[in-house]
Amino acid sequence: MTYFEFVEKLSSKSPTPGGGGASSLVGAIGVALCSMVCNLTIGKKKYEEYESEILEILEKTNKLQNRLLELIKEDEENFLPLSKAYSLKANTEEEKKIKEETMQNCLKLASKAPLEVLKISYEAIKLHERILGKTTILAISDIGVGISSLRASLLSAKLNILININSLKDEDYKQQIKNEIDEIVNDGIKICDRVYDEVLSIINK
């Protein structure tokens, strides 16, 4: 699918891609910019002392980027059972029970991909933070663009998880996930805003 078609299809009422796939793609764009800045730096004499660290980061961002691209498709696949479960009959007590159980399993499944998008976005945010000051100044704005995209995928993934797990009856599981999300998002946002402000002050220097 071309990126043009992706955006066109996203804007339509077709069930996929939706907010889940959009978040993964925005995250992948954010990670890709970290890789780009590393690739533009490698081989430059001025940053020689950081080269081994930058190569190590690049290996990580390549993996995270590929995984986010895979998650666009996986999120769609994990969402299909839920969209089918909504239309299950619930006329008899037995049907109601089956629908309820199916829904619970489908909601958990639907939250799987966004939970991974959240965690990968957080990893990538920390990598962007690490490359700041160790990579070519000519690409300084790209770190700011990358971190802004990852802030978006992080906060988007949070909504995509919550909209699924909030209807779960397993309170322990729900609370555990919510605590995990809060911890990651609070720290992630702090890093994003700090890195963005630092990029901005370097550009304005």
Next chain:
Amino acid sequence: MTYFEFVEKLSSKSPTPGGGGASSLVGAIGVALCSMVCNLTIGKKKYEEYESEILEILEKTNKLQNRLLELIKEDEENFLPLSKAYSLKANTEEEKKIKEETMQNCLKLASKAPLEVLKISYEAIKLHERILGKTTILAISDIGVGISSLRASLLSAKLNILININSLKDEDYKQQIKNEIDEIVNDGIKICDRVYDEVLSIINK
């Protein structure tokens, strides 16, 4: 180009796509989600009273989305003269003068597309704000994902403009653009954060 190839090429050291194209695409994803929520609402009895307004908004978002997709290519084209100007010779006084003048014109040109991305993102942010409460609750998280992406394209565009105009010698022009950016970004961010928080509180209700 597939979205997969776009991300792959973005991550490489090839000059395009870069942070400019990335910001346009992230913005286009944000606008597309506004269209999607409108498309999912149209025809629903519950939101009948807003239907004409939603149709009007959808017409606008379709135009903004197409323009952002065009800007990915335009940003690349506008950046090429600048990347060539960097390598102009500057050995004699005459050559220095020519290089300096060329650079100034190229920097202005390179800031054109990001300036439009900034303005379109702001328009789309205001449209997301308008559809909140007037569109299907089933797509409430998509408003939050859309507004997060547009917050990213807005802040990214700001960096892409500044990195070009900060080297301009025309102080009046530079200050005028900076004032314009600040006004748009300050208001845009406020709306984004308010809409996101409202979406979050609806999801957690």
